[in-house]
Amino acid sequence: MFNTANWMFQYSFCVISLIYLIPNTDAYTREIVNDKPPLQERPPWLQTCKRSNPNENKCFRQLFEGCFPALAAGIPEIGVKGFEPLSIDQVSVSKGSGNLVLSGGFQNLVIRGPSNATVRRANLDLSRRQLNFELELPRLRIRAKYNLKGNILLLPLVGSGDVAMALKNVHTAVYTKISLHNETTTGDEIIHIDEMKVSFQVGAMRIHLKNLFNGNEILAASINSFLNQNGNEVIAELRPDLELGLADIFHGLWNNVFSKMPTKLWLV
16 A cells, blocks of 8 residues: 555655755865956955964954855955855756656755854864854745656656745854965965865754646645645754755855965964
């Protein structure tokens, strides 16, 4: 006999995985190509800290947080796009074995709310080659387009439409291993993130997927209701993969920023 409860859980597990952009770990990481020159003069928004002890009197945390308004708006002269909203062009999906067979992806992802982050902790340790920080975000809103086809268990899935999601009270901790390099054009010392690990907690989630099952509103309403009632449990099951996905995206974004901010401007 077909087990409806089990199918509902399997389906929700699949959908929320796709929405959270679980990457193919073989593609790690997404470096950003940027041929703009690095900064040569310290801008007003960039605070300085002692190289011998950048964390003295919480200096590095304040420096890090002070960069957020400029990063949110974008810094076109050095090729850094704005983080608010955060845009991702496309994420492909390809899974072809077992009970889940899907192909397609998500396009034109727009994430609003990153610039409202509060830096709870930030620490730079040059001797140990570590840069770690914790952020709290009151709300993230995500919109995207999706186009998917395949099968869930024995049921066909063909659909395209809009995805909307809201996450509340997101706490993120980021741990990195860094190295110091000389920038290729100027020879200036820059920080490069070699490895990144992300952990997170989400207080609450709301989600809505349009045009599921080719517009079958009854089935779509049931799936959306199920996801909203059980979102936290599903996220908890998926946390390891979700954290890899976040690290994949933010690894490249932060390396792009640090590559344009020579340490001579902010470590004195």
